[in-house]
Amino acid sequence: MPKDTGIGASTKRREDIRFLTGKGVYTDDLSLFGQAHAVMVRSTVAHGRIVSIDTSEAAGMPGVLAVFTGEDFKEVGGNPAGWFIKSRNGEPMREPKRPVLAHGKVRHVGDAYACVVAETYAQAKDAAQVLADAAVIEELPAIIDMKAAAADASNRVHDEIPDNICFDWGWIEDNRAAVDAAMKAAPHVVTLELTNNRLVPNAMEPRASIGEYFPGTGDYKLTTTSQNPHLTRLLICAFVMGIPENKLQVVAPDVGGGFGSKIYHYGEEAVVLAAARKLGRPVRWTAERTESFLSDAHGRDHVTKIELGCTKEGDILAIRTETLANVGAYLSNFSTATPTFLHGTLMAGPYKVPHVYVNVKTIFTNTAPVDAYRGAGRPEATYSIERVIDKMCRELNLDPFEVRRRNLLTPDQFPYTTPVGLVYDTGNYQATLDKAIELGDVAGFEARRAESAKRGKLRGMGLSTWIEACGIAPSHLVGVLGSRVGLYDAATVRVNATGTISVMTGAHSHGQGHETVFPQIVAEKLGIPESSVEIVHGDTAKIPFGMGSYGSRSLAVAGSAMDRAIDKIIAKGKKIAAHMLEAAEGDITFADGKFSVAGTDKAKSFGEIAFSAYVPHNYPLETLEPGLEETAFYDPGNFTYPAGAYICEVEVDPDTGKVDVVSFTAADDFGNVMNPMIVEGQVHGGVGQGIGQALCENTSYDENGQLLTGSFMDYAMPRADDVPFYTVDHSCATPCTHNPLGVKGCGEAGAIGSPPAVVNAVIDALHRGGITHVTHIDMPVSPNRVWQAING
Amino acid sequence: MTKVTMTVNGTPVSAEAEGRTLLVNFLREGLGLTGTHVGCDTSQCGACVVHVDGKAVKSCTVFAMDVAGSDVRTIEGMANADGSLGVVQQAFQDHHGLQCGFCTPGMVMSSAALLAENPRPTESEIRHYLEGNICRCTGYHNIVKAVLAASGQDAGAMAAE
Incomplete structure (x- = not known):
């Protein structure tokens, strides 16, 4: 009998009552006595030198209370990167200052260089337009393509960084020669070049912040859309504004989704606090959706070459990757950790691979900052590994299920030290694979494929066996690796x-x-x-x-x-x-x-x-x-290591290239489960986002750095009719060995394991349909791309 | 500024509005009904859906003045008279059809409008009808289940777990 209370019960959510009756209180729902409205003035060019900003006309407009530019914040500190990375040659990463408001140069479309505060939102908006018209910004050539950025020393996002490279990181550098030798000796080497598409997190609640200042005590209060109010307070106080920590209260009330994008401190938070202090009134700012597209930290955006050395029977001997990772115009708080220690350390996957080497170059471009988005580095690693294994199976005519099975770590191997620096504490990857095969009715696939074929559709099945490292820790270890905070x-x-x-x-x-x-x-x-x-x-x-x-x-x-x-x-x-x-x-x-x-x-x-x-x-x-x-x-003794096996089935319409995900099965090991209903909901959401990445989502900048996908009309979010019901299971649990609850974490799993399952299924569908020249299609596998691949 | 009068959740109300005031702003700022959310500004996300004379409408796309005299219903008006959750609201809680809650008011209002038009929709009809409401948290699985359940169908049997 399922429990009806306590650990393991699917207790209905108490918070639902307020959300279902319109009584939730999100930041923008607050209305404070005397509040003034802030509107940001954002760059319309990707790269430009600020020649002058004449604020006088805007400042004199009806209702305008104050105008701020980068000049007002040039004495305060910059918003720092939270993780220090050393390049392979021992040089420290390049850390350009990230100002509260752009000063000297604007570096991406949407880069805020001024702010207008007025009695009403409409007045602030009108004056912001006048200010924008009066600003003289000399446009410079935009640096968008990562390869070009690294190759052209004359055009620089930051004047002091000649090659636009933040760092060139090797993991683990001392192992490189051995990995190269293993790759050279391997009987077969598979090579795949792929792009992990740039995504916009798009929490449904746009970012919003309200600053207050209390002159009687000198206290500040910031109400903001944050996943971590203490971290925001620390960053504002210790790095940016120099407010004593005891004088700033940060409140994150009901927050409408985050997915990573609300981890970070953003300049608008400092601006509303400074404005509140200057005016002695609450100052509020809420992003329009297009501002969110332009200025929230984006996710992914890796270009990777992965090589896999193996035997003819499919035993993996070595993995080697070279990745260009876009960090955008400035270093967001976790931007340097995401493509390194959250990515390179996962490149062995759940497999017994003796040799792994990862190289990541992070590149500055004139685009919005890129940082952790649901999964953060681990989806990129998983996608590369699971796609290249799929390619290996095709090249060597091997069964993808059996190849996983022969390479997966076995339960007797735990604790297992990977060649990329992690110690997996526990797991049973065969069990989740078997469970996925059972629940996904792999045995019945051929009949389903034949039925699809009668309707003119190409049906395919894709598999992904994945692992992640969650609950990042322990502090003394992450400190050695460069983290500037405890975890x-x-x-x-x-x-x-x-x-x-x-x-x-x-x-x-x-x-x-x-x-x-x-x-x-x-x-x-x-x-x-x-x-x-x-x-x-x-x-x-x-x-x-x-x-x-x-x-x-x-x-x-x-x-x-x-x-x-x-x-x-x-x-x-x-x-x-x-x-x-x-x-x-x-x-x-x-x-x-x-x-x-x-x-x-x-x-x-x-x-x-x-x-x-x-x-x-x-x-x-x-x-x-x-x-x-x-x-x-x-302070945890280790990361936790959730893992699982995902099976996706798709139907491809060969005439239009349209892909339908017709079934999705997720068998996960999250350790002990506290509330099954909520855990299943987390997997549904993650899988939905992963299908979104695989099928439709893409962030596109043109060569001038204009964001072509700046609203929900242009950026294709997955909708209810793009996804099927999912089959999810978490019964193959091996409790975490080092935390008292035995839990592993489930929030990111779906977004990590699902994209390669979808793409593998599409390639499988094409091959089963006789279209064997297609070995890879980059995400999103949109109708256009699939049709081009079929007919190319 | 002009005084605009309408019925909201069964109560006659009036508040000042400019010609350009959108219905969503009239509700949120004029009447303090902040359950209706703004998620996109381009009529794509559906967080702002309310009922105007029984029809689902994106309140970010309608001027308050254009619905003067109408009967408007918002998420605040969906509970039963005794304060308990209405059928659609209760189904969303029972089936975990919400997580962060931001899209939820629009989802509930759209779902209720669907069920008024089509009391026993199929899974496919539900997915198609909710195409104008974006949720980033749930992957839609439990939302669709909730709507099936609210229509009296056996959601558990229709949706794999």
């Missing part, structure tokens, strides 16, 4: 006098359902109803500290911190119970919400202990402080 998380568990509980967590929920799932764990551990537990998140004034939610880390890291804090509560409760029950502390046990003296019927309920902690009339005051509140910081 622990924190929780305070506050037992109120009446026995209800408030949990202040460093994780931030922007769709993941923490408000429901975290209480399930607390309730299970303390033997109290879920409804007695409340989760507090998203406010630096209420929460001890936290690194926020991204990288599928919420449960594995912040959930583990909460678990540790609960253990401290139980330990203190035992001391209180021992006193009240006149027993030795060592004789007290805690189960089902009761502290009992072992072997007797003497017991105190959790509520009685809580009450006693706050009304300590019968309490060991000489040895124990009153109150029942505990904080834990948890």
Whole structure:
């Protein structure tokens, strides 16, 4: 019987009630007394020198309260990259300053160089247009193509960086010669060049920020669309504006999706704070959707050559990659970690590959910054590996299922140290593969293919067996590798006098359902109803500290911190119970919400202990402080390693090139599952995004750096009629060995494993249909591209 | 500025509006009904869908003045009289048809409009009808299931788990 409460129950989400009745409070829903409206003035050219900005006419327009340009922020700090990378030759990465507002030069279409604040939004918008017309910006040649950018030293995104290269990274450089030798000795080498298409995250809620300043105390408050308010506070205070951390409160209220794009600190947040201080009034800014397209951090955008050395039987001997990764015009906060330690370290996949070498050159271009987007580096690694294995199977006439099976690590090999620096703690990759084969009814494929053929459609099946590293940690290791932050998380568990509980967590929920799932764990551990537990998140004034939610880390890291804090509560409760029950502390046990003296019927309920902690009339005051509140910081011992097997079936219309995903099966190992309903929902969403990347999404800049896909009319988001029902399973669980909940994380899986399954299915469909000259089609496999490939 | 009067969620209301004021801004800023969201500005995403005289309308594409005198229903008016969730809302909760909640008001309003027109839609009809509402979180699986369930069909049997 499925449980109906606690760990493992599909508890319905409590947050849904407010979202379903229009009572959610997103940043733009707030209306503050005296608020003024900010509108950003953004570059319409990709690359230009700012000659002059005459603000006088705009400043004199009706309702205009203030005008800001880059000049106003030139003395403050830049928005930094959070991860330091060294090039292969030992040189440090190039880190150009990322100003609050562009100063001297504009470097991408949408680069904000001024801001107008007015009484009304319409007034600010009108004045912003006048200011834009008065600005003189000398257009320079745009640097868009990565290969050209690296080859032309005369044209520079940043004047001080001659070759537009941020760094040239090798992983692991010391292994390169051995990998080269293994590749040379391999009986067969498969080579594939591919592009991992640039995506716009497109959370449905556009970014928005409200700055407030309280002159009486000198305090600031920023309400903003953030996945990690503490990180935003740290960046603003320590790096950009120099506000003491104790003087800035950052609140991320209901946030309408993030997918990575709301991890980062953006200049608009600093502008509204500066404007609020100058005016003594709240100042609000909300992005229009096109501003989001132009200025949110984008994702992916890798061009990769991957080589795979193997035996004729399909045993993988070596993998070697060369990647150009676009970082755009400025380094966003995680932009240097994403193509390196979140990508190169995954290039062995779930396979026993003895030799792996990864080279990544990151290139500055006159495009929006590129950073982590759902999966972040791991989808790029998975796509390269799973596509090249598929090509190997075709070249050597091998069965893709059997080739995976013979290369997958086996359960007896854990813990397993990969040749790219990770230690996989546990897994059973054969089990998820078998489960996917069963649920995907691989045996019945031929009959389905024949049925499709009767309708003139080419049916194909694609497989992907994938692994990821989540809950990035531990801090001392990531510090050695260049991270400039720790990657622990924190929780305070506050037992109120009446026995209800408030949990202040460093994780931030922007769709993941923490408000429901975290209480399930607390309730299970303390033997109290879920409804007695409340989760507090998203406010630096209420929460001890936290690194926020991204990288599928919420449960594995912040959930583990909460678990540790609960253990401290139980330990203190035992001391209180021992006193009240006149027993030795060592004789007290805690189960089902009761502290009992072992072997007797003497017991105190959790509520009685809580009450006693706050009304300590019968309490060991000489040895124990009153109150029942505990904080834990948890720094994981390792990454977690979710893995799975995905099977996609497509139908290709050979006349039009249109691809329909007709079925999708995902068998995953997420370790222990706290709420199956929510885990399945996370996989659905990730798979939906992965199908979007594979089938329709693409970010396109023309040669002048104009964004051709700057609205939902031009950027093809997957819609309800582009996707099928998915079959998902998480029963093949091998619990994580090093966190107390045994969880691995599930947020990114779908987006990591699905794109290669879709593309492999399309190539399979074409080959089964006799179109054997097509060995690869870059994503998105749009009708145009598929038709061109068929007829090319 | 002109005073615009209409009925919203059964209550007659009036507020000042300019000629260029969009219905969504009239609802959000004029009436404080912030459940209706703006997700795109180009009538693509559907987060702003409301009912005007019973029809699903993207409120970012309609001037408030053009619907003066109309009967407008928003997400705030979808619950039952006793405050409990309405049928479509309840189906969305039961089937986990929402995550971040931002597209949800538009999804609920579009789904309700579909069911008013077509009380027992097929999976394909649901997907086609919701083509004008973008969700980035759910991959649409549980939204489609919720609509099937709201129409009284056995969603579990129709959608693989």
